[in-house]
Structure formats: C-alpha cells, structure tokens
Amino acid sequence: MTQDPAGAAPETDTPASSRRGLSRHLVDIAPLKASPAFARLWIGGAISGIGAFMTQVAVGLQIYEITESTFMVGLVGGVALLPMIVAGLWGGMIADVFDRRKVLIASSLVAWASTIALAALSFWDQHLQGDGGHAAVWPFFVVTTVSAVASTVSNATRGSVVGRILPPEMISRATALNGISFGAMLTIGPALAGVLAAGVGLPWTFTIDAVLFTAGFLGIWMLPSLPRLGERVEAGWPVLKEGLTFLRHAPNIRMSFVVDIIAMTFGRPYVLFPALGATVVGGGSLTVGALTAAGAIGTMLTSLFSGPVARVHRHGVAISRAIQLFGLFAALFGLTTLLLGATGHEPAEGWGGVHWATLIVLALCMAGMGASDEVSAIFRQTMIITAAPDEMRGRLQGVFIVVVTGGPRIGDLYAGILATAVALWFPPLLGGVVIVALIAILTRAQRAWREYDAQAPTP
Structure with a gap:
C-alpha cells in the first residue's frame, strides 16, 4: 500500500472510501x-x-x-x-x-x-x-x-x-x-x-x-x-396549438419522442411471449411471466445503480447509445430464438417443459432491454422537464404519454404481423438492426441533438 506525501493511506484503500465509491453508483x-x-x-x-x-x-x-x-x-x-x-x-x-x-x-x-x-x-x-x-x-x-x-x-x-x-x-x-x-x-x-x-x-x-x-x-x-x-x-384549441407549435421548434425534445417511437415500434417482443411459451421455450404462462419480470428487473437494477446519471451531461448522445444498445439486445433476442429454438426440444406446460438454456438467454436479453430502455427514459424525461419552460411542461408531458402509449401498440402490431408472416424470431432480429441503423443516421444528422448539454438545456 502506497502513501501520499503527508503519509496518509490512499482513500481507495479504506473501507469508508469503498462505501463512498459504492454510494456513487447506487441510486x-x-x-x-x-x-x-x-x-x-x-x-x-x-x-x-x-x-x-x-x-x-x-x-x-x-x-x-x-x-x-x-x-x-x-x-x-x-x-x-x-x-x-x-x-x-x-x-x-x-x-x-x-x-x-x-x-x-x-x-x-x-x-x-x-x-x-x-x-x-x-x-x-x-x-x-x-x-x-x-x-x-x-x-x-x-x-x-x-x-x-x-x-x-x-x-x-x-x-x-x-x-x-x-x-x-x-x-x-x-x-x-x-x-x-x-x-x-x-x-x-x-x-x-x-x-x-x-x-x-x-x-x-x-x-x-x-x-x-x-x-x-x-x-x-x-x-x-x-x-x-x-x-x-x-x-381550448389555441393553447393546445401553441404547445404543438412549440414542439415544432424544439428539435431536441421532438427528437426524444422520435427515437422512443423507433425503439418501441421495432424492439418490443412482448406480444411474442405466449407463442414462445407454447412452441419454442415451453412453460406456457410461466415463461410469459418470467420474461416479463426479467424486463422489469432490468429496469429496477438500472435505477438502483443510477448514481452516475447526475454526472452525465450529454443527454442526446446518452439516449442514442442507450437505444442502440436496446436494439442490439432485441436483435440478440431474435437470434437466440432462431438458433436455440431449433433444438428439437418438445415444449410443454409447467417448469418441467421448459428449455432452460433458451429461457435464460432470452431473459438476459429482456433484462438488458429493460436496463437500456430505463437509461434512455431517465435522460428523455429529464430533457423534457429541464429544457422546456414550466408553462409548456404539461402539454409536452401529454405528448410524451401519447408516445409511450401508442408506440408499444404499434410495436405489437409490427411484431404480430411479421411473426405470423415469417417466424417468431424475425421481428426482433430485423427490428434490432433497424433500430441501430436508424438511430445512427438520425444522431449523425441532428447536430443539436449530438451537442445537447444538460448544463445549458435547450429544447
């Protein structure tokens, strides 16, 4: 163990400093x-x-x-x-x-x-x-x-x-x-x-x-x-129109809605869970519950270890990277369904009928999607609240609710149609690739989004 010039042990070597280091990462x-x-x-x-x-x-x-x-x-x-x-x-x-x-x-x-x-x-x-x-x-x-x-x-x-x-x-x-x-x-x-x-x-x-x-x-x-x-x-309508006009001239907030719609449209496999439980993984409703819970656990763990978020200021870049990571986990979900689903396993109801390797990998993908989506959500919601004037926040929160309500339903429709037309693995695999590509293009095209700084927030 080395010492500083004053003869004191480095802070990183003490139990107290270890606790402080952990607290910096906890919520x-x-x-x-x-x-x-x-x-x-x-x-x-x-x-x-x-x-x-x-x-x-x-x-x-x-x-x-x-x-x-x-x-x-x-x-x-x-x-x-x-x-x-x-x-x-x-x-x-x-x-x-x-x-x-x-x-x-x-x-x-x-x-x-x-x-x-x-x-x-x-x-x-x-x-x-x-x-x-x-x-x-x-x-x-x-x-x-x-x-x-x-x-x-x-x-x-x-x-x-x-x-x-x-x-x-x-x-x-x-x-x-x-x-x-x-x-x-x-x-x-x-x-x-x-x-x-x-x-x-x-x-x-x-x-x-x-x-x-x-x-x-x-x-x-x-x-x-x-x-x-x-x-x-x-x-009345003039007040509502004023909010929509503000949004039209608020590229960063508007972009936060666009990237979320892309993620929710192309990266939500929830509608596939019942079919996965019946035909690929086994376990029926138990598999549906396990995969749903895995996504929620990823969300909770990210929030629990969210201490560093206050030290991140480039929110636009952080959101883009989080959504691209979300897309990668979605693609991995589809690829896993394709590869591990072709094992010859005979699925059945109950835990005894589960193909555990497939379920574990899919659950880890869901946890990763929940975690990366939560990172995106933290910075998107922070941007809406801090970059917009108070008299506009209600209307922008209303648009936010429309996005988070409508996006998943469009995503369920996308996944349902492609799963029926092609296969269960196809919607998340294709969707993940689309998410990564579209976010890269939009981030490259929107300079204000790339340069957004939470220390000087602009809508």
Missing part, C-alpha cells in the same frame, strides 16, 4: 430528502401503482371469465387507445392552464371511483354466477376506458409537477427513482393480482386496489398549490 435518494412533497408523491405513487397493475391483470382475468375470449381481453386496450391519446393531449393542456394540484386531485378521484366501480361490477358478476349466469361485459369496457382516461390525465400532470417541486439539478435523479417504483409496480402488481385472484377472488382484488389507491391520493392531496406561472389563459 441517489437526495430528491426524497430535498423535497418532502416529492417524497410523498413518489411513495404514494409506488404503492397505488402496484394496485393499478393488479387491476390491469384482474380486468383481463375478469373479462376472460365472462367471455372466454382472448380477443375480448385484448380489446380492452384497443377500446381505450383513442380516448387515451385525446386525454394525453388535452390533459397536458389542462395541466398548463389550471392549478396542477387540483387537476391531479380531480383526475385521481375519477380513477379511484372507476376502481370502486370495477369492484362493484365484479361483486355483481360473482352474485350472478350463483344463478349460473354472468354480468354483461360492456360495463367493464366503459369503466376501464374512463379509468384509462383519468390515469392518462393524471400521469401527464404528475410529470409536469416534478419540475416545480425539485431543483433542476435533481431532475435526473428523481427520474431514476421513478424507474425503481415502476419496476416494483410491474413485478409486484401482476404477481400479487394472480395470488389474490386465486386466493380471495377478483372482487376483493379490485377492492384491495381501491384501498392502496389512498396512499397515492394522500401524496397528491398534500402537494402545495401549483398554479400556472405567467399570464392567465383559457383552456
């Missing part, structure tokens, strides 16, 4: 300490979000129980898509016009009432089953659509609130913390829904979500007043 919880309002919003959102993912799974189980139709289950998202897009655009505008705390309270109350309505409908269906019948399915579609609209408005508003309750230098760290909460929602919520649905039944699963919702509502209720900054304006 930074400074935003939770700096802003009690953000801490309450984050904790409440994580708890209520677990309940929201429980309900997403429970709704599918409920509709399948009534109709015994996979198509009807898939129709839940299709029916709600257009209202969600409209809600994202108009909800963001409302967040820029009115007090954001009040908008959050109103939209959360509607979502809360929708959950209670789902519980009531489920209890009614359970009652009718005693007489050998079922409840009508259309009320479930109506209520889930209302819930999706309210949640979209709430999410667009929530994203615009963060910039008001935290200083700019903490935004990237706060976004990383949101990745941890989202990963927890995506892993715990669906698993808990399965356990509760089997143990206490679907009606009580919805009811438990309604109870968990109170945690999120308390975090919103305790926010400070967040009125519009600047001159008062009336909600």
Whole structure:
C-alpha cells in the first residue's frame, strides 16, 4: 500500500472510501430528502401503482371469465387507445392552464371511483354466477376506458409537477427513482393480482386496489398549490396549438419522442411471449411471466445503480447509445430464438417443459432491454422537464404519454404481423438492426441533438 506525501493511506484503500465509491453508483435518494412533497408523491405513487397493475391483470382475468375470449381481453386496450391519446393531449393542456394540484386531485378521484366501480361490477358478476349466469361485459369496457382516461390525465400532470417541486439539478435523479417504483409496480402488481385472484377472488382484488389507491391520493392531496406561472389563459384549441407549435421548434425534445417511437415500434417482443411459451421455450404462462419480470428487473437494477446519471451531461448522445444498445439486445433476442429454438426440444406446460438454456438467454436479453430502455427514459424525461419552460411542461408531458402509449401498440402490431408472416424470431432480429441503423443516421444528422448539454438545456 502506497502513501501520499503527508503519509496518509490512499482513500481507495479504506473501507469508508469503498462505501463512498459504492454510494456513487447506487441510486441517489437526495430528491426524497430535498423535497418532502416529492417524497410523498413518489411513495404514494409506488404503492397505488402496484394496485393499478393488479387491476390491469384482474380486468383481463375478469373479462376472460365472462367471455372466454382472448380477443375480448385484448380489446380492452384497443377500446381505450383513442380516448387515451385525446386525454394525453388535452390533459397536458389542462395541466398548463389550471392549478396542477387540483387537476391531479380531480383526475385521481375519477380513477379511484372507476376502481370502486370495477369492484362493484365484479361483486355483481360473482352474485350472478350463483344463478349460473354472468354480468354483461360492456360495463367493464366503459369503466376501464374512463379509468384509462383519468390515469392518462393524471400521469401527464404528475410529470409536469416534478419540475416545480425539485431543483433542476435533481431532475435526473428523481427520474431514476421513478424507474425503481415502476419496476416494483410491474413485478409486484401482476404477481400479487394472480395470488389474490386465486386466493380471495377478483372482487376483493379490485377492492384491495381501491384501498392502496389512498396512499397515492394522500401524496397528491398534500402537494402545495401549483398554479400556472405567467399570464392567465383559457383552456381550448389555441393553447393546445401553441404547445404543438412549440414542439415544432424544439428539435431536441421532438427528437426524444422520435427515437422512443423507433425503439418501441421495432424492439418490443412482448406480444411474442405466449407463442414462445407454447412452441419454442415451453412453460406456457410461466415463461410469459418470467420474461416479463426479467424486463422489469432490468429496469429496477438500472435505477438502483443510477448514481452516475447526475454526472452525465450529454443527454442526446446518452439516449442514442442507450437505444442502440436496446436494439442490439432485441436483435440478440431474435437470434437466440432462431438458433436455440431449433433444438428439437418438445415444449410443454409447467417448469418441467421448459428449455432452460433458451429461457435464460432470452431473459438476459429482456433484462438488458429493460436496463437500456430505463437509461434512455431517465435522460428523455429529464430533457423534457429541464429544457422546456414550466408553462409548456404539461402539454409536452401529454405528448410524451401519447408516445409511450401508442408506440408499444404499434410495436405489437409490427411484431404480430411479421411473426405470423415469417417466424417468431424475425421481428426482433430485423427490428434490432433497424433500430441501430436508424438511430445512427438520425444522431449523425441532428447536430443539436449530438451537442445537447444538460448544463445549458435547450429544447
């Protein structure tokens, strides 16, 4: 061990310095300490979000129980898509016009009432089953659509609130913390829904979500007043048009949307999971759950070790590299399906029918995709919040919600069509190559994107 001129041992050789080195890589919880309002919003959102993912799974189980139709289950998202897009655009505008705390309270109350309505409908269906019948399915579609609209408005508003309750230098760290909460929602919520649905039944699963919702509502209720900054304006088409005009002259923020659409369109293999579980990997629904959880674990681990994000300033370059890495993992997913799927393994339901080598490699690909996507998400969301003026953040968050809502559905359509026309391995393999190539071209063509510096953010 060497010493410095003063005779002290190097800092890297001490246990304390090792702990400090580790802490520099772990997620930074400074935003939770700096802003009690953000801490309450984050904790409440994580708890209520677990309940929201429980309900997403429970709704599918409920509709399948009534109709015994996979198509009807898939129709839940299709029916709600257009209202969600409209809600994202108009909800963001409302967040820029009115007090954001009040908008959050109103939209959360509607979502809360929708959950209670789902519980009531489920209890009614359970009652009718005693007489050998079922409840009508259309009320479930109506209520889930209302819930999706309210949640979209709430999410667009929530994203615009963060910039008001935290200083700019903490935004990237706060976004990383949101990745941890989202990963927890995506892993715990669906698993808990399965356990509760089997143990206490679907009606009580919805009811438990309604109870968990109170945690999120308390975090919103305790926010400070967040009125519009600047001159008062009336909600309507001119305000919405103003936001779209701003976006047209904001190349960096616009580029953040474009690259995300490319990634979600060409790099989402989720729609392939059921077929992989039945024909290539085996394991059926267990494989679907394992691959889904792997992506969420990658998201959580990236957020957990997100300490260095605050020291990264070239956000445009960081986003491009993260999405290209995402594309490489997608291509590896397709290549693995092609190569390891040709093993002659006879797939079957249950863990005994799993081809473990294939499942492990595919799960690692999903974890890599979740991790790289989270890196991209941290910097994209930070860019939107810090580069845009506060009076525009609601509308931009609304567009962001439209992108993250519509992109995956377009991606599911892309993967479904090509998998049916060619093979299961083809969509992710081709899509990964397309992602890497397109991002390279766009990054090369957009100088402002390459030179974006978070220390002097420009939209």
